Amino acid sequence: xxxxxxxxxxxxxxxxxSGIAQDNAGLTLPAGFKANLFAxxxxxxxxxxxxxxxxxxxxxxxxNKEGNSIVRLEDANQDGIxxxxxxxxxxxxxxxxxxxxxxxxxxxxxxxxxxxxxxxEVVNPLSPxxxxxxxxxRRQHNSKSIxxxxxxxxxxxxxxxxxxxQTKDRTPGSEGMKPCPILDSAGGIWxxxxxKANQTYKDGKRYATGLRNVVGLDWNTAxxxxxxxxxxxxxxxxxxxxxxxxxxxxxxPAETFYAINEGDNAGWPYVYYDPSQHKKMVAPEYGGxxxxxxxxxxxxxAVAFPAHMAPMGVLFYxxxxxPEKYKNGAFISFHGSWNRAPLPQEGFFVAxxxxxxxxxxxxxxxxANGFAGVENGVKVTNxxxxxxxxxxxAQGPDGSIYVSDDTKxxxxxxxxxx
Amino acid sequence: xxxxxxxxxxxxxxxxxxxLSTQMVNAQNLIKGKKIFETRCLVCHQxxxxxxxxxxxxxxxxxAVNGKDIARMVKIIKNGLxxxxxxxxxxxxxxxIAMPDLTAENIxxxxxxxxxxxxxxxxxxxxxxxxxxxxxxxxxxx
Numbered sequence: 001x002x003x004x005x006x007x008x009x010x011x012x013x014x015x016x017x018s019g020i021a022q023d024n025a026g027l028t029l030p031a032g033f034k035a036n037l038f039a040x041x042x043x044x045x046x047x048x049x050x051x052x053x054x055x056x057x058x059x060x061x062x063x064n065k066e067g068n069s070i071v072r073l074e075d076a077n078q079d080g081i082x083x084x085x086x087x088x089x090x091x092x093x094x095x096x097x098x099x100x101x102x103x104x105x106x107x108x109x110x111x112x113x114x115x116x117x118x119x120x121e122v123v124n125p126l127s128p129x130x131x132x133x134x135x136x137x138r139r140q141h142n143s144k145s146i147x148x149x150x151x152x153x154x155x156x157x158x159x160x161x162x163x164x165x166q167t168k169d170r171t172p173g174s175e176g177m178k179p180c181p182i183l184d185s186a187g188g189i190w191x192x193x194x195x196k197a198n199q200t201y202k203d204g205k206r207y208a209t210g211l212r213n214v215v216g217l218d219w220n221t222a223x224x225x226x227x228x229x230x231x232x233x234x235x236x237x238x239x240x241x242x243x244x245x246x247x248x249x250x251x252x253p254a255e256t257f258y259a260i261n262e263g264d265n266a267g268w269p270y271v272y273y274d275p276s277q278h279k280k281m282v283a284p285e286y287g288g289x290x291x292x293x294x295x296x297x298x299x300x301x302a303v304a305f306p307a308h309m310a311p312m313g314v315l316f317y318x319x320x321x322x323p324e325k326y327k328n329g330a331f332i333s334f335h336g337s338w339n340r341a342p343l344p345q346e347g348f349f350v351a352x353x354x355x356x357x358x359x360x361x362x363x364x365x366x367x368a369n370g371f372a373g374v375e376n377g378v379k380v381t382n383x384x385x386x387x388x389x390x391x392x393x394a395q396g397p398d399g400s401i402y403v404s405d406d407t408k409x410x411x412x413x414x415x416x417x418x
Numbered sequence: 419x420x421x422x423x424x425x426x427x428x429x430x431x432x433x434x435x436x437x438l439s440t441q442m443v444n445a446q447n448l449i450k451g452k453k454i455f456e457t458r459c460l461v462c463h464q465x466x467x468x469x470x471x472x473x474x475x476x477x478x479x480x481x482a483v484n485g486k487d488i489a490r491m492v493k494i495i496k497n498g499l500x501x502x503x504x505x506x507x508x509x510x511x512x513x514x515i516a517m518p519d520l521t522a523e524n525i526x527x528x529x530x531x532x533x534x535x536x537x538x539x540x541x542x543x544x545x546x547x548x549x550x551x552x553x554x555x556x557x558x559x560x
Contacts, residue, residue, distance in 0.1 A: 338470040406471075
């Protein structure tokens with residue numbers, strides 16, 4: 001009888017817990033925060049951007065079932081759920097940014113500019129101005145993520161179309177090319193003028209280099225500095241099984257978050273960052289053995305995260321809704337890994353990086369978890385089974401933040417209840 | 419009469435024996451194929467054969483993997499793949515590495531394994547089929 005009662009209580013408890021989880025759209029959040037689904041099934045929603053009036057634009061990786069690759073979502077009745085949803089555009093891509101009355105969106109090789117009217121509707125959906133074109137797209141690492149500084153300059157990621165700049169990509173025994181020719185046109189951040197049409201490489205400037213692939217980047221307006229999150233190289237164990245075990249590959253190299261100044265070099269493909277040794281190590285394609293330390297000419301990260309988690313979005317929080325500790329700190333969304341296999345995968349959450357006096361403290365914490373839809377404490381084994389994979393981040397006018405999922409196209413809204 | 423019955427018994431025995439040995443060979447091939455899958459394929463295509471969205475295509479449920487064009491599968495395993503191809507309506511961005519060190523027998527085993535794992539229920543791939551494909555791929559190259 002007593003046992004039955006205990007079981008009954010336990011069942012009730014579990015129900016209550018899962019009930020709460022359901023209330024937060026399945027997410028686990030710090031005390032005082034709540035989440036709900038702002039939208040569902042919008043398509044492969046990569047980055048998102050929000051206007052001053054709260055209209056959200058999502059850039060899709062592929063056109064959705066309606067055939068649109070940019071989606072406009074409006075919550076006119078202010079109930080936290082978008083009910084006016086429309087779209088346009090045929091090109092897949094990742095980048096989207098609202099700057100004043102302009103909406104910028106990127107394909108995998110170009111950046112386009114649209115005009116917004118007073119209702120935040122796009123005036124010229126079929127005839128955008130081409131701002132930049134001809135950026136390298138060789139499939140691998142082709143997301144042209146964008147952000148802006150205060151002077152209307154665009155910073156765009158041009159990812160390296162390679163894992164480690166081997167003569168033959170992802171081929172065992174193939175040596176690293178020195179110097180790596182990819183760095184002339186990719187593997188870095190390029191800067192363009194946001195107001196000038198028809199630019200290409202010769203009109204831009206390589207702002208930072210040695211960055212394998214940056215999907216998440218944001219301008220820190222508090223310190224006037226670019227911050228980028230890099231996807232570290234893959235498959236140390238696959239190509240160098242005599243130097244790295246599966247377990248070592250699962251933890252190497254770190255996913256790195258950098259405070260970027262003009263001219264910086266983060267060292268890809270020559271070095272990678274080892275998070276347990278807190279050192280840059282020479283890549284094995286360039287004579288490294290897991291012990292040889294890399295050159296100090298390359299930049300150290302502001303924060304090192306566990307390997308392979310795939311940072312997709314960076315957002316500096318400038319709102320007033322969240323508690324004080326979040327102000328001017330950075331949220332980073334992690335898509336979730338694949339290259340930790342055969343070990344369990346990691347990521348599938350949004351992290352928070354606290355800042356003090358304009359600098360990352362080096363610490364980080366999980367802010368929102370549960371996107372993958374697995375029970376607390378259970379790991380994702382197979383990446384494609386994750387229910388949602390966090391990608392884009394944006395801040396609404398009321399200080400809430402939004403997180404997009406590029407698997408099924410959910411958009412989560414996270415707010416703080418005072 | 420008795421002799422006839424004896425013959426029938428012998429033939430039946432041989433037939434069952436052949437079936438059993440074929441099954442044993444199949445089971446052994448699948449075990450060998452699984453081992454190759456785990457060491458060479460799993461990291462990208464994942465333990466459940468589900469792949470990684472946008473990066474590495476799924477093997478589970480793939481029409482190409484379960485289809486009749488064995489020569490193409492053999493070619494991809496042997497030579498790798500680094501071109502933009504739509505697989506069941508989706509694009510995948512990672513290059514697949516070439517595995518020139520795998521023998522025809524290895525390829526037959528691993529293909530048989532992936533064509534009969536998860537939800538896949540396609541035919542086993544024989545050594546003769548792989549050898550035929552290797553010859554065909556070689557002459558296509560010329």
